[in-house]
Amino acid sequence: MFHPDGPSLAELLRQALTTTERGYDLLAPKFDHTPFRTPEPILEGAARLVGGPRSIRSALDVCCGTGAGLRHLRPLCTERVVGLDFSAGMLAEARKKLEGAPGDAEVELVRGDAFAMDFEAELDVVTCFGALGHVTARDEDRFVAGIARALVPGGRFVFATGTRPAPTSAAFWMAHGFNAVMHARNRLVSPPFVMFYLTFLWPEVRPLLERHGFTCEATAGACEKPWERALIVVATKR
Numbered sequence: 001m002f003h004p005d006g007p008s009l010a011e012l013l014r015q016a017l018t019t020t021e022r023g024y025d026l027l028a029p030k031f032d033h034t035p036f037r038t039p040e041p042i043l044e045g046a047a048r049l050v051g052g053p054r055s056i057r058s059a060l061d062v063c064c065g066t067g068a069g070l071r072h073l074r075p076l077c078t079e080r081v082v083g084l085d086f087s088a089g090m091l092a093e094a095r096k097k098l099e100g101a102p103g104d105a106e107v108e109l110v111r112g113d114a115f116a117m118d119f120e121a122e123l124d125v126v127t128c129f130g131a132l133g134h135v136t137a138r139d140e141d142r143f144v145a146g147i148a149r150a151l152v153p154g155g156r157f158v159f160a161t162g163t164r165p166a167p168t169s170a171a172f173w174m175a176h177g178f179n180a181v182m183h184a185r186n187r188l189v190s191p192p193f194v195m196f197y198l199t200f201l202w203p204e205v206r207p208l209l210e211r212h213g214f215t216c217e218a219t220a221g222a223c224e225k226p227w228e229r230a231l232i233v234v235a236t237k238r
């Protein structure tokens with residue numbers, strides 16, 4: 001559907017009719033050939049804002065998928081880079097893709113739930129790319145609390161987002177159309193597949209982050225074309 005080596009429409013529909021976790025297990029071998037994988041210019045822009053090579057000790061990429069973000073984080077770390085995801089299929093792909101990845105920090109791949117992480121004041125940076133659509137409004141506080149708990153004082157939570165699209169834009173109608181289909185699917189089919197657009201938008205996300213002890217800043221223009229409109233949010237734990 002997206003790329004000759006990507007999933008067909010039938011495969012995507014089958015995946016969307018299972019659970020979120022099982023859907024990603026099925027999608028994993030072809031995931032990097034879909035637009036759901038975070039584009040390189042966004043990962044590069046975020047990594048630049050984190051810092052230079054070996055400038056931090058440790059980082060965690062929450063919902064790491066096939067390891068796209070981890071490849072960029074590893075060279076920045078001197079000690080450990082951790083990827084957490086609940087899909088065993090996605091982690092298996094990440095393991096393959098991280099073989100020989102640049103950097104020498106130890107790579108840890110952890111199967112776990114982003115809403116129940118047990119890291120305690122041990123990471124300099126936590127990132128989350130392309131997965132904030134899996135966090136519903138009901139779970140936002142639990143999710144951000146786990147990230148705040150994982151970070152050392154002064155640690156940073158870094159993610160890419162955008163502003164709310166104007167109602168006159170195609171992006172507005174596409175996002176709302178997609179969300180309406182997902183809500184209808186979840187009313188008809190159980191268990192739900194949790195994925196929605198327009199979550200963690202800037203500046204609406206700010207009060208949520210501040211409630212959990214973060215000071216935040218959003219940087220525009222950090223990513224190269226065609227992603228120059230992406231905003232990279234750096235939320236620093238006070």
Ligand SMILES: C[S@@+](CC[C@H](N)C(=O)[O-])C[C@H]1O[C@@H](n2cnc3c(N)ncnc32)[C@H](O)[C@@H]1O
Pocket residue numbers: 020021024036037038062063064065066067068069084085086087090112113114115128129130131134
């Ligand atoms: C769209 S993919 C993004 C993967 C990767 N971060 C990237 O940017 O290419 C979303 C990932 O989030 C994971 N995920 C979704 N909900 C999760 C949860 N509650 N706990 C852990 N992982 C989750 C999925 O398994 C999937 O690998």
